Amino acid sequence: MKNRLEEIRRKQGMKQEELADRLKVSRQTIGSLENGRYNPSIILAFKIARFFGMSIEDIFIYEEEQEDENDK
Secondary structure, X not given: OEEOHHHHHXXXXXXXXXXXXXXXXXXXXXXXXXXXXXXXXXXXXXXXXXXXXXXXXXXXXXXXXXXXXXXX
Protein backbone atom coordinates (compact mmCIF):
# COMPACT_ATOMS: atom_id res chain seq x y z
CA MET A 1 0.00 0.00 0.00
CA LYS A 2 1.35 3.40 -0.94
CA ASN A 3 0.72 6.55 1.03
CA ARG A 4 1.22 10.31 1.01
CA LEU A 5 2.05 10.58 4.72
CA GLU A 6 5.53 12.05 4.32
CA GLU A 7 4.34 14.61 1.78
CA ILE A 8 1.42 15.68 3.99
CA ARG A 9 3.52 15.78 7.16
CA ARG A 10 6.21 17.92 5.50
CA LYS A 11 3.60 20.35 4.13
CA GLN A 12 2.49 20.84 7.74
CA GLY A 13 6.11 21.56 8.72
CA MET A 14 6.20 18.62 11.12
CA LYS A 15 9.03 16.28 11.96
CA GLN A 16 8.46 12.55 12.28
CA GLU A 17 9.01 12.82 16.04
CA GLU A 18 6.31 15.49 16.40
CA LEU A 19 3.74 13.47 14.47
CA ALA A 20 4.63 10.34 16.42
CA ASP A 21 4.14 12.17 19.72
CA ARG A 22 0.77 13.55 18.62
CA LEU A 23 -0.42 10.12 17.49
CA LYS A 24 1.11 8.30 20.47
CA VAL A 25 3.25 5.98 18.34
CA SER A 26 7.02 5.66 17.92
CA ARG A 27 9.03 7.69 15.43
CA GLN A 28 10.04 4.34 13.92
CA THR A 29 6.36 3.62 13.21
CA ILE A 30 6.03 6.89 11.29
CA GLY A 31 9.24 6.18 9.38
CA SER A 32 8.11 2.67 8.50
CA LEU A 33 4.72 3.95 7.33
CA GLU A 34 6.33 6.62 5.16
CA ASN A 35 8.75 4.12 3.63
CA GLY A 36 6.01 1.61 2.87
CA ARG A 37 7.48 -1.05 5.17
CA TYR A 38 4.43 -1.08 7.43
CA ASN A 39 0.70 -0.89 6.82
CA PRO A 40 -1.24 0.82 9.59
CA SER A 41 -4.02 -0.75 11.58
CA ILE A 42 -7.42 0.64 10.68
CA ILE A 43 -7.44 2.53 13.99
CA LEU A 44 -4.08 4.17 13.27
CA ALA A 45 -5.18 5.00 9.72
CA PHE A 46 -8.27 6.74 11.13
CA LYS A 47 -6.17 8.61 13.72
CA ILE A 48 -3.80 9.86 11.02
CA ALA A 49 -6.64 10.90 8.72
CA ARG A 50 -8.50 12.72 11.50
CA PHE A 51 -5.31 14.42 12.68
CA PHE A 52 -4.78 15.93 9.23
CA GLY A 53 -8.50 16.53 8.60
CA MET A 54 -8.50 14.24 5.59
CA SER A 55 -10.08 10.96 4.56
CA ILE A 56 -8.11 7.74 4.78
CA GLU A 57 -8.24 7.50 0.98
CA ASP A 58 -6.59 10.93 0.68
CA ILE A 59 -3.54 9.58 2.53
CA PHE A 60 -3.39 5.84 1.84
CA ILE A 61 -3.56 4.47 -1.69
CA TYR A 62 -4.72 0.87 -1.99
CA GLU A 63 -3.63 -0.83 -5.19
CA GLU A 64 -5.18 -4.19 -5.94
CA GLU A 65 -2.69 -6.80 -7.08
CA GLN A 66 -2.93 -7.91 -10.67
CA GLU A 67 -4.72 -11.22 -11.19
CA ASP A 68 -2.54 -14.10 -12.28
CA GLU A 69 -3.47 -15.63 -15.60
CA ASN A 70 -3.88 -18.94 -13.73
CA ASP A 71 -6.60 -17.42 -11.49
CA LYS A 72 -8.93 -16.73 -14.43
